[in-house]
Amino acid sequence: MTWVITVTNQKGGVGKTTSVINISAALVSRHGFRVLLIDMDPQGHLGLSLGVKPTGTADTIAAPLMGLRRLSEVTHETSINGLRIVPSNEDLAAVEEQLSRxxxxxxxxxxxLTGEVSEYDVVMIDTPPSLGVLTFNAIYAADYILVPIQPRLYSIEGLRRLYKILELMKTRLGRRIEILGHFLTMxxxxxxxxxxxREDLRARLGDGLLRSEIPSSVRVEEGHFYRSPVVAYAPDTPVASAYTELASEIISRLVSSMNSQSITSAEKGAETERITF
Structure with missing residues (x-):
């Protein structure tokens, strides 16, 4: 079974890309998962942070989105065995415009993704900080959503927009995507x-707010500079330990979901209709 997880929050600067990289690296290195990363952000930071730079548009997620190549043909190895990536670059913005029509x-x-990802345990998708077609695709393709939140003023603004998207997909498109959890970053x-x-979100989300929190740390930026996840670059640091704990908590919720065949709001705090902002 392959779980498809999209990490998203329409508020920028909350640590989406960093979290995708480090959660995935922890799943691979600590739990033996096979993980595929997909970068749906035209900035292309996901690949750059792992030392993967595509040679052109035909070497990115843009090609399969346009029907020009299969996903496997644009999949790249990373320095971490078991972790692969489909990168992006700035040309993806032009593809978004074409898709919108x-x-x-x-x-x-x-x-x-259909029929192309069965060899992986998890597919994790990074998203741009916008509500365009690329973000809609990333959410629509997901089985679950993970939501990073920076504990700052106006942090819930991005949540309101995300919940509206999920409600729209359920009512108009018949596609129900569950929120696996929200977690604090930085x-x-x-x-x-x-x-x-933290207290406000706990009151609103209940168990929908994961226990694991990611501390602010300069080690994260150092990891980006050295093209390495912090869980590999500085595994004994508090931030690396936090991402490792978060990965374990995510697995626990995935297994619980699989066993129950449905995620209830009591278990996950993920029913958007029950959350008021």
């Missing part, structure tokens, strides 16, 4: 706002 535009990525407990936002 075709019927069924929100389901293109899901069709691309946590700095020296600031009172951190505790206030």
């Amino acid at each position: 075709q019927p069924g535009r929100e389901a293109v990525l899901r069709a691309v 946590v700095d407990n020296r600031y009172r706002i951190t505790q206030e936002v």
Whole structure:
């Protein structure tokens, strides 16, 4: 079984790409998972952070989205055995414009993945900080959504927009995607706002707010500079340990979901209709 997980929040700067990289690396290195990363952000930071730079558009996710190549033909190895990536570059923005004009535009990525990812345990998708066709595709293709949240003022604004998308997909497109969990990133407990936002989110989300929190750390940026996940670059640091714990918590929820065949709001805090912002 392959789980497809999209990491998204329409508020930028919350650590989406960093979280995709490090959760995936922890799944591979600590749990033996086979993971495929897909970069749906035209900035292409996911590949760059892992030392993967495509030679051109034909070497990126843009090619299969346009029906020009199969997904396997644009899949790259990384320095971590068991972790592969389909990168992107700035040309993906032009592809988004083309996709926006075709019927069924929100389901293109899901069709691309069909029959192409069975060798992986997890497919993890990174998204741009926007509500365009690329983000819609990334969400529509997912079995589950993970939502990183930076504990700052206005942090819930991106959540409101995300919930509207999920509700739209359910009511108009008949596609129900569950939120596996929300988690705090760039946590700095020296600031009172951190505790206030944490308490507010816990009250609103209940168990939908994961226990694992990612602390703010310069090691993350160092890892990007050295083209390595922090869980590999500095495995004994608090931030690496936090991502490892988060990966374990994610696995626990995935297994629980698989066993129960449905995620209830009581278990996951993920029913958007029950969450008020």
